[in-house]
Amino acid sequence: MFKKVLVANRGEIAIRILRACEERGLKTVAVFSDPDRTALHVRYADEAYHLGPAPASDSYLRIDRIIQVAKEAGADAIHPGYGFLAENADFAQACIDAGITFIGPPPQAIRAMGDKVEARKTMQAAGVPVVPGTSDDVTDAEAIAAALEIGFPIMIKAAAGGGGKGMRIVYRADDLPRALASARREAKAAFGDDRIYLEKVISPARHVEIQVLADQHGNVIHLGERECSIQRRHQKLIEESPSPAVDEALRRRMGEVAVRAARAVGYTNAGTVEFLLDPDGNFYFLEMNTRLQVEHPVTEMVTGVDIVKEQLAIAAGRRLRWKQEDIHMKGWAIECRITAEDPFNNFMPTGGTVTYLKEPTGPGVRVESSLYEGMEVSLHYDPMVAKLIVWGETRAEAILRMRRALEEYYIGGIKTIIPFHIQVMNSTQFIAGHLDTRFVERFTVSHERPSDGRKVAAIAAALISHERAREAAVHIHIDQTTRSAWKWAARLEALRR
Amino acid sequence: MFKKVLVANRGEIAIRILRACEERGLKTVAVFSDPDRTALHVRYADEAYHLGPAPASDSYLRIDRIIQVAKEAGADAIHPGYGFLAENADFAQACIDAGITFIGPPPQAIRAMGDKVEARKTMQAAGVPVVPGTSDDVTDAEAIAAALEIGFPIMIKAAAGGGGKGMRIVYRADDLPRALASARREAKAAFGDDRIYLEKVISPARHVEIQVLADQHGNVIHLGERECSIQRRHQKLIEESPSPAVDEALRRRMGEVAVRAARAVGYTNAGTVEFLLDPDGNFYFLEMNTRLQVEHPVTEMVTGVDIVKEQLAIAAGRRLRWKQEDIHMKGWAIECRITAEDPFNNFMPTGGTVTYLKEPTGPGVRVESSLYEGMEVSLHYDPMVAKLIVWGETRAEAILRMRRALEEYYIGGIKTIIPFHIQVMNSTQFIAGHLDTRFVERFTVSHERPSDGRKVAAIAAALISHERAREAAVHIHIDQTTRSAWKWAARLEALRR
Amino acid sequence: MKYFVYVDDEEFVVEIDETGNIALDGEPVDVDLARIPGQPVYSLLLEHRSYEFAAEEVRDGYAILLQGEQYIARVEDEYRRRLMGGRARPAPTTSDMNITAPIPGRIVKVEVREGDEVADGQPLVILEAMKMENEIRAPRGGTVQRVHVEPGQSVEQGEVLITLG
């Protein structure tokens, strides 16, 4: 095993990885940009090194600087987390060249899956079903012609893409030119590459993905599926494992295909093969994420496998400790991503200072979070600031527990999508498990407030004003720890009846 | 199922029960004494009622007042938690008389197990092995005679006892008179009853207990064992499940005996049968706790059964959903009780205000806590303020995870036994699983501080003083959010090398 | 002392007498408020129903964060009300409305021109921020009075993009 691991990331995932290293007895190195000086991952690690200013291109994306820090600190392995450099083959190669273990797949596997168009070809050759569509990057004119042939709705995707960037669904031929232009712009900005391709839209479809583990000795297993159909603009918001739509037979079929996909590119370490699943049980390869996923905890909670620790073991050359038949799913897990977005204002990202924080806990609740009181939520990075994961004996218990945990979650000072999650947990469609990737599109966020809320707010504001006025009038510092005197005398009388 | 449940307790267990009710969709009622007005359980419940002043006898032990509140609030069930009225048969009867369901065993089962001397007789009759000793309450003179016959060391126990009150181990005949007097004093103060009895000391012995669930339809199962050998003055400090000393065959034998013990007193609901286990695998009935245990979460984490929810279901007349063969233990769970006691000063209870709180979280970690920033830790009640529970695939992983979680736990303003737990998790004896009930007696709390601690504290204090002085001198409010300027210039030079 | 409180355009009258008795809209209510020491958080028992909320001072009142919702409660006491000569409740806005940037970013596209009639929810501007394109939509119907930005321009949070009439 390694001696010291550098985590080339920030936020909740950096902390997740640091914890795994700590539990393995490995020394840890954090890196940080200017606004992250007091971030939890910096305080959590054994050592911390400054990278540069806020923009990712000046800090978390600086391969040269990160390798330099690893050498200076004497780290013998680097974990990239997700996002940033996690799917950057050049970074994986740079680690290897510097004699440092990259905790992830080999660069060639990242490259093979990174070009979405090439990946489609490789998968087709390996007998993995793919979504019908254009098999190469196309000009706008070719795209329009192909779209008319495949039929609408149709999906535009960035060839170099991932994370929903540059993706568009188009419903009518008239809208295609504008959508192509917008998708290319976004792809160019995100990846420096404006190539796109088209895919038939499978609709309604569920997003179901298979978690894969592959060691360096040719052993590949899968840890069952996750359903991630609750997405907004191709950003997942809610994930669960197992999927309400997958039975044992389908799980076995999808798992076998996912293992085949991983083998086809010589994959090692943890990875995820994403599929679209149609109502008839047909599934189509979407892409493979050659890294740890945001939603990996739901799989951990139903299988009991610690995926990050397995990543460490695999990267250190260990053999998988399980065979496929050892993997059993128990109960049900759900994850809600907590983002700093305003669900009442079109999910607009919001910044601000966290003035108050109370995280849920208790049975079956797991929080993975970057939040702390006093934290400045920066608009420089992804708006996801935490994840809330629950486990229940059944899906029904998991939903009730998630609802309970969401209601316990207090984050003051910034707006979050917690109210959206509460509404989803209360919705008949979600409870019934009737999910597809357009769930959020159809879902109307209710602006109605609970009936007693206004009344309570009014009384609260009046009483606080009253106390402030009294304090100001008599110039006496009232000890906040003493009990309030605002008690209606009739209450005591009522009790004496 | 019920409509509304009153929780007749405070602290972490009240919150635990409120959460279970919330997840079952039941309305909840909290009760509180004066110092608990802003306690988490009051803020968590749907409704809250004041009971009286701080002393338990004026608040949480007032049967009349609690029944009155339940009626006023329209609660149709009462959960007593542990401690306070949980093993008070009169309270259980008072609930029944008021037409309210008592979430616990019938009063006669509480009475049968409550008198420890009677319980020994009942168990012997049922074929449950008991520790050799005096079978009735004895005078001091009789006790001395019996002790000489049984041999030393010998244990003194209060006939009305529980929770370690009135218990004494005596090693030499000379010490017996003084110990008898002291035990009777403590028993008198705690239970208003100074009867005692003697038991042979099984030494070395492990404290191993079996969790039992019994419905109202004659079905009784067990959920395996917990080892609670890490005790100080008969107060458990660390518990785990499974026990390193119990294999499948012994678990089956102990489980069968525990189920027999429960049946012998017509037990229903959740209960725990405590045994002493000697190195040869012989086990002896100690007592039965006719209530939810503090350490129930370790069983929940390895079996996946939510014991509090089962209590609700059983009390509502539901049948058990499992047969014995459905219960499987997976992985390993450990609990550390977080008490406001100073491990460096003979575990003296300490009070104070919680000025800062950061609770551990992440994979496999569960916190059950009554703590919040601003909380005044009262010396009126039990010094246990929280529990930290972890689950791991193996015992080794659970220990490493517990160590990690303990190091993440920050509680400012009060002293806690966290440093003791960290030292135990690092001790060879604990890691090897060599446990017995005298573990803590032999364990020496190290006062040695980490080598770099003093240096860091010195630098920190100098820098903070320096900043304060500068602020005072220039009368400028320095924004605390901006990065500190204390950076040794050579650091940047070093990086440029 | 009488307090007039406005929440979501609803008016409440809260009266607190010298002995601490409280009435809401003339009806006596059983209220117990306690602050969590050192925190901006309060526990309120209203007829024994338990509420926990965080409060932050804002202009003329408090922002109350309760059950995941934020309520802006504007408070006016009876003296102030008399001084103002009756209700000081703000009249509903029918005048011009400035649409501002909710986050800093770069204008990718402006979808409307001055003089356009727009419907509630119609896209006005596309703002790139955090590497995503965000559509800024009209919060109500109206006429575009003025367009303050153009594509390619960087804007700060709160900067006016469009004035709706």
Added chain:
Amino acid sequence: MKYFVYVDDEEFVVEIDETGNIALDGEPVDVDLARIPGQPVYSLLLEHRSYEFAAEEVRDGYAILLQGEQYIARVEDEYRRRLMGGRARPAPTTSDMNITAPIPGRIVKVEVREGDEVADGQPLVILEAMKMENEIRAPRGGTVQRVHVEPGQSVEQGEVLITLG
């Protein structure tokens, strides 16, 4: 500015020059301290090693809570030191020592009499608190100078029980 800091009877000299360079006992060290806004908590990077601690002001210095341990650091700057005419470090106590009640409770038993010689760790008093009997033991060897309490008596936290010589 030079600071003399005493922790656990160990002396450290911390020097901070005008450009922010820091030296510990004459050796330059790479230090970066940042406060968590609004919290009594700091992050310290010392030669890139990361430490998190809470600090509370106490007489003449700070109580530093670090890795579960509390360090009392007394700070004296060079001006003050000159004023005091050299080291102000408190001399080790060899005089009488008062044994106080660590918690409020009731005295159950007094195990020693005035004039008794006691060893380090010997029980002095049994104090009942929180329904448990707690033994108060001698923190060092010495002679019992005075017994201030008797059985049955209630004592407050901090009340003197025994004076050891």
